[in-house]
Amino acid sequence: MSPKRHATATDVARLAGVSQSAVSRAFTPGASIAEETRLRVAEAARQLGYRPNAIARSLTTRRSRIIGVAASYLQNHFYPDVLEALSRGLQARGYQMLLFMPDAGRHADPQLQEVLAWRVDALILASTTLSSELADQCQAAGIPVLLFNRTSRAPSVSSVTGENLRGGRLIAEFLVTGGHRRLGFLAGIENSSTSRDRERGFCGWLEEHGHRPPLREVGLYRFDEASAAARRLLARPDRPDAIFCGNDHMATAVAEVARHEFGLRIPRDLSLVGFDDTGPARWPSFSLTSFSQPVQPMVDATVALVCEMIENPAAPTRHEVVRGELVVRGSARMPTEGCVSLAEQLVWRPAVVDAAG
Amino acid sequence: MSPKRHATATDVARLAGVSQSAVSRAFTPGASIAEETRLRVAEAARQLGYRPNAIARSLTTRRSRIIGVAASYLQNHFYPDVLEALSRGLQARGYQMLLFMPDAGRHADPQLQEVLAWRVDALILASTTLSSELADQCQAAGIPVLLFNRTSRAPSVSSVTGENLRGGRLIAEFLVTGGHRRLGFLAGIENSSTSRDRERGFCGWLEEHGHRPPLREVGLYRFDEASAAARRLLARPDRPDAIFCGNDHMATAVAEVARHEFGLRIPRDLSLVGFDDTGPARWPSFSLTSFSQPVQPMVDATVALVCEMIENPAAPTRHEVVRGELVVRGSARMPTEGCVSLAEQLVWRPAVVDAAG
């Protein structure tokens, strides 16, 4: 028993006593067809279990209505949330999602070739970048590329990110205002734009205000690496009294190590601040103070932008930055001033205007 | 500037001075073509940036090499892990993954239609079911369907699951052996096969051994619902001293509520056991005793089975059950006997053979 043939438009046409074109039009919204014919076709299609073949359709229309999506680091709860929102957003606009997972920390190039073979209408790369050659190749082919939570050195690739730079600065100010002087920074992936920008913001503010640079370790945005980094950091004689972790996922790792291996209490012995405001970080056990990257707004911006780029491939590159807040919870010592309630949350809004806006 | 035309096989053929067929053969492994010709074609293809069009290829071969994957409940860390493993597994076998997210707790039917339009080679539904009509429809169309972590009432749909029934029984025995008598059960989604089977195993063992049925609440496999259920359960005068949670995700919710709202200590005041052995449940803060559903073996079985079903669509339905272990950590009072070390883990292996195997 070979894979049974699907019913085709021609089969339906025969049964309904119309031409194949009529069947096609019956399934094309806005096409010129009499209501009566449309109904007759619909009935015949129902009888045969007919569904238009998206592959054949894409071949003629030269639009696949598929969007290639790359995602990695799904251990970080931020990304499953993003994936879910993205799926709904694209679905709502009539797009399908071809998902692939690049090797963490590397370019998405290899798997991308397979995805490009599907003539996707656009590419969304979450927490991933692509080589500039491939970026050029996509541009030459007229395929919009959108980086999510990353930016590219190649300025021609659009992106949607959170406020990495401002977040980093604000966290520096928050911790210093809270009275901390022995700061630590736990970097994510070294050559990722997010980690770089957060660090630049953090260290930039410190330097501008005459503070020593923080102790530094690398956690690669991974739980186990972050745990190891925490051990190194906390075992030092000049152990920091506050650590800014490149994201919430690493912050939870640090919290676990600090409490269960070093017997530290948070925030009494150690203040922690994360980035993302997502997942377990919000649970009472962690109650993480964190700069937020609001998933829904970021995904909304992504979907809107990618649709726009599909409509108008010649549109200029855009770098959308979605506003976040420093959400104050219990994992870091709280400054006496600057905390305001906002939408049932406490956020940090220092009164003094930052000189180096 | 309209979306630029991709180079086609004909373009490459012209440049290389061969026929379009030769180009096709150059990109078809095993096709009859002289090495020299293949190289000339490859060079021409490189110059033009040519990639075979997967859409056109699928139209002629009648195989898309795309597998539709449904996933929901991504808040439960189990599923992102599964998704990642699945992506790599399918990729390795040359399949792409068309991902969609059905509305939680409902049939996957609506979005499924769109996916079927792509003539996917198979469907994998994780934590989802489909209506029996649609199951029939897929069978009629010769599309293999595989349920992951669910079974269907319709016996004709294959599945890969963990040992839900045995796990439930073992957990009952574990808790009773540990001295617990006031048991609670936190159900997942009422009409999901996993929750039903785990409960059947749990309650079945209790009944067979003359114990009262557990107190029961429903958490719908969701964090907030599980939290609410935990509040109801723990506020009772006859509060349980041990709760079997339908999965780890809900168990963490219960742990949070128990500790931070009721001031209970785990496992001194309350024992918790989960299911899945995944994600935050393994962190020291939760250190959850849990029946494991090993992701990699489950995904391996899934990939193997789905490929087999594609090769041979007439193959009989199969229900693969992947073995798990009751991994013993710190969230539940430990029986004095029955714990053995296995691969650097403590697992519960009661000596007495279960009569009702």
Added chain:
DNA sequence: GCTAGGGTTGCATGCGTATGCAAGCTGGCG
């Protein structure tokens, strides 16, 4: 030198749908 056979190649066609074009039909208006 001739033939058989294996390895290559091109030709022609088909996959299932969308769509430009022209033909057919209908109704309204002069």
Added chain:
DNA sequence: CGCCAGCTTGCATACGCATGCAACCCTAGC
């Protein structure tokens, strides 16, 4: 009654690639 406009419909073709078939070339064997 004639004509024109507008709505439907069918015809024919194109989309880009795979593949059966026949033609071709080359080599080995006799």
